[in-house]
Amino acid sequence: MQQKNRNWLSERLPLGRFINAMLDEKIPGGPSFFYVLGSATLFLFFLQVVTGIWQLFYYVPTVDHAYSSSSYLRIHVPYGWLIYGIHYWGANIMAVLVALHIIRVFIWGAYKKPRELTWLLGVMLLLLTAGLIFTGAALPWDETGYWATEVGTGIAGTIPVIGSYLEAFLRGGSSMGQITLSRFFALHTALIPALAFIIIVFHLIAFRKYGSVGPWKESKRKKTGDFWPDQVAIDLIVTGFIFVLLVWLSAFHPAPFTGPADPADAAFEPKPEWNFLFLYQLLKLFKGPYEFIGTIVIPFFIILLFIITPFVDKKVSHSPLKRMGMMTGGLVFVLFILIYTILGVKSKPAGNNINISVSSNTIKKPKSYTSSPTAMKGDSIYNTYGCAACHTISGSGGKIGPDLTNEYMRNRSVQWLSLQITNSKAHFPSSVMPDYSMLSKTQLGNLVEYLNSAHPEAAKTPADSVTVNIAKTGITSDSLAAYTKMQMGKLGAPGEAASIVGNVVVGRKLFAINCASCHGVEGIGGDTNYGSEIGIIPALYPVNKALYSQNPTQFTENIDVFIQHGSVPVGAYPVQKMLDYGDSNSLTQPQIANIEAYILNLNHVNRAQIEAPESAKIFFYITAILYLTLMLWLIIYWRIINKNQHGK
């Protein structure tokens, strides 16, 4: 019966014959780990297609919602972090695998007659991969993606004759905007993947015609192995490892939230993705009328090199030892790309001295003070000069001054801390801290380093420490909470910024310009506000108990209403009022989102925290254990087989 059904199906749809034709292949020299690169790239392409389609369930290609929709996917959708993470890291790893695949094919001379067309189709796939990476970076419409696209399309525009048309085609006009995003979306999700799919099929058909080249030595090629199941198993062992690697990267090193695209941001340092850095760096060599050499001549020359490779190297031998000319040329080319990529990574664009990079969304935690000799000296100064009489570090010390355990998290500059120690009243006119101007410059430096390094014991939540501040100002936490509550009612709903994941580093800069004059440097607060009931402008670190929440979305909404609509403090005639930055358009919504991310960071809350952070780690451990178990089982199984064969 089953046989009959199978016949019925195969007569109408000869799938089995097709699969057999794809799998039934003899590999000269037997299967090898060297041959997995192509299969692994194919596997990654498949993963990119699947995770790409899944992102379409959430992603919206509009300039006002592209960033918030991808943030929503990453933070709130169960396993959204994984889907986005696999796609993001998959693209990076795919670029590496493609490069390795090309190098492998080049060394083995697998492009030689009669496989020239397989090579040329591969070159087309390389260009399409580059196209996918370039167009994909724009889609989240975040700071890095936006500016990489601006620069990339701008470069295309400098090509002589066709440049302006190419730029107009890519941007959908002369400037970046909604049409640009729509075009990049269409290119990235429809046109290029469809083309790539067709060419992959051609690449495989051409490859299957003559199969693998095999080892260089004629004698070793005599012995053959099977593609199915031998090579397939080896391919899967490697792809399985790549998958575990992707899960690890997604769970522990997620792509940064670089903040929503802000076309008005003059301080941003635009740089392309690392894959294109060599071209970007090369461009700098050619100025003015020679610019076209960098934008068109060199890229076309590189593509030409790839195209002519199989027609130049016509020797019959595949052995790299007998093709030293080609090998040297290849090595020079690889080194050239590597060196220019490294130079590109290190470089900064000319004429832009504002050093701001948003590659990370959290300010890095420094090393423990015990690992630095200078900080250790600072520790002894701290004890000698009796700082602990007033300040607490790691749970011990006085309570008159603020707890300094997590001082490093406040991101204070060396200058700020030095001034605070030598002349506290410069920052806080009502401060009772004595001036430690007797400290030498070296001692001061050591002490600052000590304060700016990590100390043991977890941070107390701001909700706990807020009582200290209240005690100083003579207001009970109840009345403060009541005050906030009353204010909240008037404020209205959170604005758009509350649903945007801002970038801490950008927010810090915006805070210094817009907020620090009243709320104090790094949100310490404390400026007087005559006529208001509490008498001071509230600190943002630690933030008011009623506004604090461990849930980043909730926390952001709580503070967003103040920044959007402003507020008038309770009291007879408050001199200072919170301005309505959102309603008055004094700050854009992306800017407010960045400031909010920074305020959350001050209070030790990560704005980009995913909804179930522990699930990410658990998922990685399950995947890794599953993979290791399978590998262990395979090793045992393999040993048993070899033993049995040996026994015979």
Added chain:
Amino acid sequence: MSRRTFFKSASIGIGSALTIVLGYPLITSIVSKSKAFAAKVFSNLGPVNSIRNSFIPSEQPTRLNFSNTVQDAFISKINPEQVWVVKKSPKNIKVYSPVCPHLGCRYNWDEERKQFICPCHNSVYSIDGKVVSGPAPRGLDELSSKIENQNLYVKYEEFQVGIPQKTVID
């Protein structure tokens, strides 16, 4: 055990493991709900003084329009919404959802009968929101409200219709 069975089972083993560890999160991501933006905010309905006292014979419950901010996934929208307000005294005010708990029509106040009547299937409710007659499975849905600074605030929510329990729709 031959070499071939080894490679076959290895391929099938790793292949199925990959399918599962990839398939599970993919399916979970599209069938389960996110907890995001569950918290709803109170909207201001205006000063309490301007609301009619429904318990004076010549007066009636008030239908109030307001702008309700709704978080729909990553988009924040402002929807015009309305509620029914029944005022006994300046401190005792009840706010009802405008949706009939029977099948989701919008009901009205019948001035002559002094009752809420739904035009769809003739469900009738008293001024206190209790079912008087008709197919309605439960009384009118009261919304949580509060009075602050002489202003009335309401947290607008929607409830499942057609069932006896009052269940919030997320």
